[in-house]
Amino acid sequence: MTVLAPIRRRLRTLRRATLVVALAGVAVWIRPPDADGSTDGQTVRFAEVAPIVEQRCATCHSGSSAPNGARLETPEEIAAQAAAIERVAVLTKVMPLGNATGMTDEERELLGRWIREGASTE
Numbered sequence: 001m002t003v004l005a006p007i008r009r010r011l012r013t014l015r016r017a018t019l020v021v022a023l024a025g026v027a028v029w030i031r032p033p034d035a036d037g038s039t040d041g042q043t044v045r046f047a048e049v050a051p052i053v054e055q056r057c058a059t060c061h062s063g064s065s066a067p068n069g070a071r072l073e074t075p076e077e078i079a080a081q082a083a084a085i086e087r088v089a090v091l092t093k094v095m096p097l098g099n100a101t102g103m104t105d106e107e108r109e110l111l112g113r114w115i116r117e118g119a120s121t122e
C-alpha cells in the first residue's frame, strides 16, 4: 500500500492532466467558426488587405531598393505576387523579415483568405 501510494498519486495527476487536455481540445473543436473573426462568410476585400501590406511589407518592399525586386506598392504589384506572398507571409511566415513590422496572425490569416479567394483588387 505504502509502496503503491506515490504511483497512485502520480496516476491521478496524469488522469487529471489528460482530462484538462481533452476538454481544451473539445473547446477548440466546438468553437463557433467565427469566434476569431476569420470566417464570417464575407469575402475579403482588397481595401482590407492593402493597408496591411502597406504597413507590414511596403516599408522594405518599395522603390528601387525593394529586396529581390519584389515591390509591393500598387494593387497590381500586390496581386501579381499573391502566390509568393502566401508562401512567405502565410505559410512559412519568414516575412516580414524578423517580423520587423509586427505583423499579427490575424493579418496573416486575412491575407491568406484573400489569396485563396482569388486575390482580387476590386
Ligand code: HEC
Pocket: 053, 056, 057, 058, 059, 060, 061, 067, 068, 070, 081, 084, 085, 088, 089, 095, 096, 097, 100, 101, 103
Ligand atoms: C524588414 C524588411 C522587410 C519587410 C518588412 C518585409 N520583407 Fe520581404 N524581404 C525582405 C528581404 C531582405 C528579402 C530578401 C530575402 C532573401 O532573399 O533571402 C525579402 C524577400 C521577400 C520576397 C521574395 C522571396 C523569394 O523567395 O523570392 C517576398 C515575396 C517577400 N519578401 C514578401 C514580403 C511580404 C508579403 C511582406 C509583408 C508581409 C514582407 N516581405 C515584409 C525584407 C522585408
